[in-house]
Amino acid sequence: MADETVDVLVAGSAGALAGAYTAAREGLSVALVEATDQFGGTFAYSGGGGMWYPCNPVLARAGCDDTIDDALRYYRAVVGERTPADLQETYVRGGAALIAYLEHDEHFAFKILPWPDYYSSVAGARNDGLRHIVSKAVPDSRLGRFQGLVRGPLDHERLGAAKPDLLTGGRALVGRFLAAMADNPRVAAYLETSLVELVVDDGRVVGAVVEHDGRRRSISARRGVLLAAGGFEHSTEMREQFGVPGRALDTMGAPGNVGLAHRAALAVGASTDLMDQAWWSPGLIHPDGRAAFALCFTGGIFVDKAGHRFVNESAPYDRLGREILRAMSEGCVGTRYWMVYDSRSGEQPPVMATNVSFSATAEYEAARLWVHADTIAGLAGEIGVPPGDLEETVHRFNEFARRGDDEDFGRGREHFDRAFTGGQSPLVPIDTPPYRAAAFGLSDLGTKGGLRTDVDARVLDENDQPIDGLYAAGNTMAAVSGQTYPGGGNPIGASLLFSHLAALHMARAR
Template sequence: MSGDETVDVLVAGSAGALAGAYTAAREGLSVTIVEATDRFGGTFAYSGGGGMWYPGNPVLVRAGVDDTVDDALRYYRAVVGDRTPAELQETYVRGGAALIDYLERDEHFAFKILPWPDYYSSAPGARTDGMRHIVSKAVPDERLGRFAGLVRGPLDHERLGAPAPDLLTGGRALVGRFLWAMADEPAVTAHLNTALVDLVVEDGRVTGAVVEHDGARRTIRARRGVLLATGGFEHNDAMRTEYGVPGAARDTMGAPANDGRAHRAAIAAGAAVDLMDQAWWSPGLIHPDGRAAFALCFTGGIFVDRDGRRFANESAAYDRLGREILAAMAAGTVTLPYWMVYDSRSGEQPPVMATNVSFSPTEQYRARRLWVQADTVAGLADEIGVAPAALENTVRRFNDFAARGVDDDFGRGAEAFDRAFTGDASPLVPIDTPPYRAAAFGVSDLGTKGGLRTDRDARVLDTSGRPIPGLYAAGNTMAAVSGETYPGGGNPIGASLLFSHRAARHMAGI
C-alpha cells in the first residue's frame, strides 16, 4: 500500500461486512475492503454452523415450510420487546428472505436448511422445529482464486494448531462464497493487516478513513460512504471495564482484532451508541490454557454455585444460561470457576456436545485440577470446595426430578431447545454412576453487541438521532437489533449480513 486511494465504498471488516462489499460491487460501485488481521472472516469464520435466521426465505419455501413472516415478527417482538426500535426489528425479520433471493441469483451462493429451534419456545410465534434457520453449503478453498487460503479459522487451527481443512464449512463457507464471488471482480480491492483508525469528516459528512498498515498511515477516500463492520470490542479490556461488560478478553470467542477502534472513531465523529454493556453470552468450559471457551449442547450434568446448589436450567439456550450465570455472580452466589457436576456413565469427559475448541488430552485437565473426581458425592464436594451435605442434597433432589421427568426448580426440559441435542429425550439425566466428576466452567462470549445506533438502512445516527452522512454500520459494530436478548441461532450473522447489504444498497441509491 502506498499513497492515498479513492473509491466509491470503503468497507472496514471482512465478516458480515463482505455482504456489503459484494452488494456494492454487484451494483456497479468500486470497493475497498480493509481487514485488520491477516485473514478474512472475523468471528463469523469461527461459527461451526454459520447460520442465518431468516424466516420465510426461499430455501425454506421450496421445502414447503408453513411458517409466516408475520408469525416470526410476532415472536421477535415478544422476545426483544421495545428495547430496540420496532422499525429495525421489522426490517430485520422481513428482510432476510429478500437477501437470500438476491444471493441465489448468483451461482456462487448455495444454501441448505439446518433446523435450529428458536431460543424462547414458549413465546408467541416461536418455531420449535428450527425451520427459520439456514446455512451456506460447503465450498472448496481452491475456488476462492486470489483469496484462496485466506479465510480465518477454524478455532482448532488457530488455538490448537490443527491443520486447516481444504473444504470450507460453517461460517467459513459463507465467507468463502462471498470472496469467491468477488475474486475476479476488478472493482474490488482488499487489504489485509490494515486497520481503520480514524474517520475523515468534512462539513459534517464522512468522506473516508485513515487506515494503518505496518505502522504507516494513509487515507482512503470514499465517494459514497464508509461501512464499519469490524466486530465488537470484546478484546479490549479497558473498554469492557469502561462500559461495564462482564467477563474478560481472555475468554471471548471474538476474532483477535475486535478491539473497538471503529467504535472509537465513530464516537469521535459524533455517533450515538447503545447496548454498550451487552454481549452474546455463554457458559465457558475452561481449557488447559486457562481460557473459558463457548460451550453448548449439554446432554447431562448440573451446575452448582458456591453453596453446592443448582442455580439455573443447564439446558437453556446459551445466551439465556449465560445471563443466569452473570445474575448469580452479581448476587454473589456464584464465583469463578463454578462447576458442572456429572457422573461416569459416559466416561471422563463432561457431557458437552459442542465445545467449539476441541477437548485437549484428559490428563491436561486433571493436572490443572480443571477436572476432578471422587468415589462419593461427598468426596467430590471436598474436591470442589462446597459443603458435602449441600451437594448430596442437590444431587438427590435432581435425581428425583430425573426419575419423574420434571424439573420443579428450573424447568429443565420444558422448552424445545432444552431437548434439541438429546433426540427430544429428557435432559434430566441422573447422577448416580461413580466415580463422580466435576469440570470447571467460566463465562465466555461470542463478542460484544453494543455499538453505533443506526436506522433501517444502517446509517449511523448522531446523538440527536440524525443520520451522519456517509457513515454506515453493521454486525457487532452496530447496536444489536435484538437488544438484550438472543432470539435464535443465526441472529447475529443474519443481522450483520442484512444490514451490510442494506448499507450498500443505500450507497448505490437503490
C-alpha cells in the first residue's frame, strides 16, 4: 500500500513547476518532489529566464509581425531531421497557447526582452529578437509558504553574496509558479526528496519510490508521473558512461542534477536519445578553479596552443562551444585556452555576461588565470605559445579590425555577432598595452540527452510505444532541438511547454 496517493507526481522544480501548476489548476492533486533544499533547478540560475515562444500574446500586443510559418521554417532549417518533425512543430506552435493560459492567472506577468535568434542567416530568423519574452520580477514576499525557497542566484551560492529580495530572471518565473500554488491545498511539495524508483503495475507506471533523509516511501499517482528533474551533468559516472565531454565541476546545472530520474526511467524500459549532448558554452575560469558560462564578448580573441585563432569569438555560445569541442578533439586546444585582449577597457577581459561575477583581479593573477605583459611576445611567454605566431595572429586580426571584415572566421558577419556591441563591429584591435590574457575552459548549461517522448510528453519505449503513465520534460527529456540551440529561451521554453502538455494529457485521462 502506498504511503501517499495523488493524481499526479512531479519530480523536479524548474520547468516541472509548469506541470505541477497546470495539473493543480485543472483540478488534480499533485505531489511535487525536489531533490535539493530549494526550488528552481538550473532555471533559477538563468539571468534572463527567457522563453522562445513565437507569436505569443505578449509579442502580439506589441504589434510584432512574426508568423508561425516563418518561425517553423527557421526552426526546421536549424534542427533538421535530427528530431521528429511533429515534436518540433508542437514546440514552435505551443508556446503562444501556454502564455495565454498563464496570463489568465493574475500571478503571471511577462515582458519582451529582445534576443536575436542564434542562426541569423537562416531563412525565417528573427534578428530583432521578437520571439523572446521573460517574466516580470516579483518580490519574494509574495511566495507565501514558499518564501525564501527559490534557488540562486549564482553569486549567492558561489560567492556568498546576499540573496536579493526581488526575484528576477529565471527566479522570477519560478517564484510566480510557486506563488500561484502556495494557497492551493491540492499541491503537496517536498524538498530534499529524490525520486529513486518507478512503480509499475501491469505495464503502467502507477507511482514512485522517493527518498528523504535516508528513508524511503512510496507515492501512488492515479494519472501519472512527470519526470522533469534536470539532466545528469553533475554525475561524473553518467558523463563518462554516455561520452559527455567536459567536467561536472564546470557545469552550470543545479547540484541535484545527477540523473536519478533518467536511471529510474531506463529501469522500466524507456528509450533515450542525445545522451552525449549538452548545452555548451565557453567558460571563464574563476579563482575557485571552475569554468563558468560566459557570453557577450565585446573584444578579445581566443587562441590555441600554437597561438592561432580557431573560432569566431562572437558566435552564439552553443555554436562557439561546439567549435571549442572540435578544436579540443583535434588536439589544437587543451582543457584550458586563452582569450587575448588589451588594456583599452582595463584589467578585466571584455565579457559582458560572466554569470558568476568577477572576483578581485589579484585573485585571478595569483592563480595565474590572468596574465599580462608589455609586448605581445612577452604575453606569448606568459601563456606558453610561440611568440612569433601570436604576434602574427594579433597583427592579422588588427588588420581585419581596421578593414571591418574577418576573412578567417567571419566574425561580425551575422547579426548575432553584433548584438552586444550596439550593432558595431566586434572586431576590436588589440593595440593598447599592457597586453593581457585570461584563461578559459569548456562549460555547459546542463546535459540535453534524455527520454524520448511523443507530442504529449509521454515517454516512449524502444518500440516507439508510450509507456502508460510516464511523462518527461526539460533536460530529463531528449531535447526537441536535437544537436542545435536555435535561440535564447529554447531550453526553458521547451521545458515549460512539455511539462504543461504532460499535465493537460493527464487531466484528460479517465
